Amino acid sequence: MSLRGHSAIIGYGETEFVKYRDSGTRSNYTEQCDAARLAIQDAGISKDAIDGLIAIPPLDQKVSWSMDLAEYLQLRLTFLDNLYFGGASGAAGMLYAAAAIDAGLCSTVLLVGGSTMDPKRMFEFGSEVATPFERDFDTIYGPMTDNSAYALIKQRYKHEFNATDEQIAQVVVNARHHAAKFPNALLKKPITAEEVVDSRMICDPLRLFEIVMPCTGASALILTSADRAKDVKRPPVYLLGGGQSIDRGMWNPAYGRDQSLTTSPVKQATSKAFDMAGLTINDMDFAQLYDCYTITVVIALEDIGRCEKGQGAEYIEKTDLTYTGSFPVNTDGGQLGRGQPYGACHFMPIVEAVRQLMGRAGDLQVKDARFGLASGNGGSMANECTIILGNETP
Amino acid sequence: MLPETEPFWQAAKRHELVFQQCRACGQRMHFPRLMCHQCLSKDVEWIPSAGRGTVYSYTIVHQAAHESFASEVPYVYAIIDLDEGIRMISNVVGVEPAAVTIDMPVKVMFDDVTPAISIPRFTPA
Numbered sequence: 353m354s355l356r357g358h359s360a361i362i363g364y365g366e367t368e369f370v371k372y373r374d375s376g377t378r379s380n381y382t383e384q385c386d387a388a389r390l391a392i393q394d395a396g397i398s399k400d401a402i403d404g405l406i407a408i409p410p411l412d413q414k415v416s417w418s419m420d421l422a423e424y425l426q427l428r429l430t431f432l433d434n435l436y437f438g439g440a441s442g443a444a445g446m447l448y449a450a451a452a453i454d455a456g457l458c459s460t461v462l463l464v465g466g467s468t469m470d471p472k473r474m475f476e477f478g479s480e481v482a483t484p485f486e487r488d489f490d491t492i493y494g495p496m497t498d499n500s501a502y503a504l505i506k507q508r509y510k511h512e513f514n515a516t517d518e519q520i521a522q523v524v525v526n527a528r529h530h531a532a533k534f535p536n537a538l539l540k541k542p543i544t545a546e547e548v549v550d551s552r553m554i555c556d557p558l559r560l561f562e563i564v565m566p567c568t569g570a571s572a573l574i575l576t577s578a579d580r581a582k583d584v585k586r587p588p589v590y591l592l593g594g595g596q597s598i599d600r601g602m603w604n605p606a607y608g609r610d611q612s613l614t615t616s617p618v619k620q621a622t623s624k625a626f627d628m629a630g631l632t633i634n635d636m637d638f639a640q641l642y643d644c645y646t647i648t649v650v651i652a653l654e655d656i657g658r659c660e661k662g663q664g665a666e667y668i669e670k671t672d673l674t675y676t677g678s679f680p681v682n683t684d685g686g687q688l689g690r691g692q693p694y695g696a697c698h699f700m701p702i703v704e705a706v707r708q709l710m711g712r713a714g715d716l717q718v719k720d721a722r723f724g725l726a727s728g729n730g731g732s733m734a735n736e737c738t739i740i741l742g743n744e745t746p
Numbered sequence: 747m748l749p750e751t752e753p754f755w756q757a758a759k760r761h762e763l764v765f766q767q768c769r770a771c772g773q774r775m776h777f778p779r780l781m782c783h784q785c786l787s788k789d790v791e792w793i794p795s796a797g798r799g800t801v802y803s804y805t806i807v808h809q810a811a812h813e814s815f816a817s818e819v820p821y822v823y824a825i826i827d828l829d830e831g832i833r834m835i836s837n838v839v840g841v842e843p844a845a846v847t848i849d850m851p852v853k854v855m856f857d858d859v860t861p862a863i864s865i866p867r868f869t870p871a
Binding site for chain 1: 823
């Protein structure tokens with residue numbers, strides 16, 4: 353059984369990303385509905401063609417969010433899901449949608465996420481969704497939401513592989529380099545590795561510019577069967593492979609288990625994705641990697657097979673990962689360059705992969721891109737999903 | 747407090763660090779559960795830890811996520827590997843944060859935060 357080439361993305365939409373304080377009258381509803389509208393218009397289909405919905409509930413919304421959204425948009429559906437497991441939900445949602453289409457449960461799925469959320473309330477939301485076990489055995493020790501979890505990962509990584517802060521900071525330099533040219537990005541000012549390393553310490557060894565800035569925005573995509581995709585106005589982007597892997601607790605890295613902090617489930621997820629696609633890392637023309645923190649990208653580059661374990665920091669330092677380089681990464685600036693609207697960030701790597709593969713990346717277009725990888729990362733590198741996309745079926 | 751976690755906190759109040767071990771398969775675990783996550787036996791017992799271990803990883807928190815920790819910064823939030831094979835989250839205290847290192851030997855201490863609650867933290871061994 354495989355989903356290879358059975359379904360295709362025919363359109364996408366993203367609202368303008370703005371800082372929370374500039375959100376004005378924008379709400380969780382307006383964000384997700386606006387991204388949905390843009391994606392439907394982009395695909396050139398009628399709203400009534402949508403019969404499946406996968407939505408990401410904003411952190412401050414109840415978990416029946418997708419039903420409420422369907423009501424707001426007056427959708428008539430035969431398939432509905434509500435994914436709430438962090439940044440892997442977007443890529444995983446693509447797989448679930450593809451499986452549902454393949455099984456005949458529905459024919460065209462709208463996938464959407466995004467929110468307007470006060471960053472000051474992050475801890476409050478984290479506490480609300482914490483399990484009683486997290487409260488008893490983690491929260492009492494003063495974690496700083498995701499920041500402290502990723503700081504533990506970066507600290508261990510530096511220790512095991514003698515990586516330097518300057519090498520890892522190059523992730524931000526690349527992100528800002530792309531963001532400077534990307535229209536819908538909040539952090540357009542170019543930055544040097546030195547400036548990153550000199551920025552304010554938040555959770556040692558993670559500094560301010562290594563951490564995403566929460567913001568307001570939404571992203572949406574439309575997935576349909578490969579057969580139906582032939583009828584849309586522009587060439588589609590095929591879903592060629594995907595894999596998901598979960599092997600640890602959501603927030604406590606390795607809590608109670610002996611999993612490595614420096615080898616992540618990205619490895620298994622990506623291996624499954626390549627197996628399904630019948631492709632390898634050498635076939636990839638770019639990677640759009642979930643980049644909530646610098647260290648996430650370093651470890652992901654190793655675990656997708658682009659370099660050996662432990663050499664990610666050196667690889668980033670010595671390789672041109674810009675859109676004109678030998679292996680373009682996060683060509684829209686990623687979350688470190690664009691800002692992180694919760695829920696939209698689940699789809700951002702996929703939207704950028706589609707933008708590239710449709711040849712619509714403008715000043716940041718990767719020349720002759722045919723195949724690309726997009727990843728989603730939930731919790732503290734706990735829940736991973738990788739998908740492989742292509743503008744042709746190999 | 748859940749039935750799973752109550753014995754841990756009762757022991758902590760007595761300044762004892764305990765964790766669970768499965769009588770059926772010998773699996774050790776933390777956080778506590780009503781059944782063994784390895785063999786699913788419900789025959790699990792509490793056994794004492796000597797309270798010694800090493801720092802597996804740590805971070806120095808410079809900006810508290812919640813006001814209740816604001817007066818504590820900078821403080822060390824860490825993963826501790828106990829000698830008994832248990833991995834737990836805790837704090838490393840009684841030492842300058844900058845002096846903490848990975849693999850540093852540590853031992854447990856109990857912080858009596860209220861008459862009813864004592865929290866296990868770690869100091870350099």
